Amino acid sequence: MAAEPILRTEALTRRFGGLTAVNDVRIDLRMGEIHAVIGPNGAGKSTLTNLLSGDLPPTSGRILFRDRDIAGRTPHRISRLGVGRSYQKTNIFKPFTVLENCRLAAQSRAPHALRILSRAERFRDLARNAEAALELAGLAQRADEIAANLSHGEQRQLEIAMCLATAPTLLLLDEPLAGMGATESARMVELIRALGRDHAVMLIEHDMDAVFAVAQRLTVMVNGEVLESGMPEAVRASPAVQSAYLGHGE
Template sequence: MSLLSVRNLVKRFGGLAATDGFDFDLLPGETHAIIGPNGAGKSTLITQLAGELKPDSGKILLNGQDITHERAEQRALRGIARSYQITSVLSSFTALENVMLAVQAHQGHSFKFWTPASRQASLTEPASLALERVGLGSRMHVLASDMAHGEQRQLELAMVLAGQPKLLLLDEPMAGMSQAESEQMTELLLRLKGQYGIVLVEHDMDAVFRLADRITVLVYGRGIACGLPEQIRTNPEVRMAYLGDDA
């Protein structure tokens, strides 16, 4: 059974079909990339999968259960976690404090009034573990504002992982990164492969072809091709529509 299934999903903004009868499947442990030109509808699709935007029609299934009408917070409790194109860390907090807030939000309770949050093992331990997993273990007490852009993206991923998700929706995790930072993030995501179902929207084609088990190409809200990376790389329709004749 697919971890995530999308059937005939439609989202219109006036006369524009941002998602136009889109079908999609993500297998357990699979990294499935969605690529396409600017304006293809990729971020709109991710926003619908996260529950932040309601589709006009169609279905979204998680482990066979219809979640189409569930809100984002309900989907988060089911194990769906999303990252954003723009880094959303709190700059005046340390890395550890940022991840502790993510842990606390997932646990769904407030901090204990008489106990400093920094001494609550139920928050610090999973937060520290998440930072170790993304390579920021030695940077946990550094203010987010003092971190490089690539480190802030790693921190955001730690915040996502702290919620113990089953499904990651990664919306351009390499956005704004230098080549060295992109390569470092790619290596990090390679280490996470197989542990989660991952829907990856990304413009860095080198990263996409290294990370993806399968790739779906989105053009004007419709999937024009889906297959293994090499199938997509050599698909004439994809080369014409997106990758370019000399891809």
């Protein structure tokens, strides 16, 4: 993977009082590459995602996205630069229809969002982007359902579809498989693999089978620090990783 990283962190650190949740982390994310981040609970994976998406400001360090330091910018600014994220805990607009969830996501990219007297449905391009995202995430036939009525797995798919409707270049996926059944998981893995071809993807996941099935690069975090990073097979073979994490038979 010779491509230049689209996102690169330098000495990224986040402290909560006395606890250092993310400590001196360096990570590179590249276009067309799925970079999985694994580690035991409390390793700092979700905090890392929150730092990259702007949901949390870092205590110190830099986040270079396309060579621009975005550390500490607000989530909406980072989102507009082309960084989309999904949440570990399903985070959707439950009272709205599935399509409206994605239409709103697509609208965030539209310059006419502040036109207050035109009907939202008039903007066909938004609906098309939303439908395309639903199609990609495999939810097209559920478009008119109220999001609250979707199964857990479908809500996870919607989470990703909303993210896609904003047309991001970098996807931060925080445990997309959490709580999914086997069939749903298999579909999601396929989706992630497909997205990895034309996006940069950071995948946080506990499901090791899924991780080794799709990841081209693997980073192991323990106690807020990067323990090992590299090609999945090399990382898997690393003695430090074996003893600290994988060795426990997950």
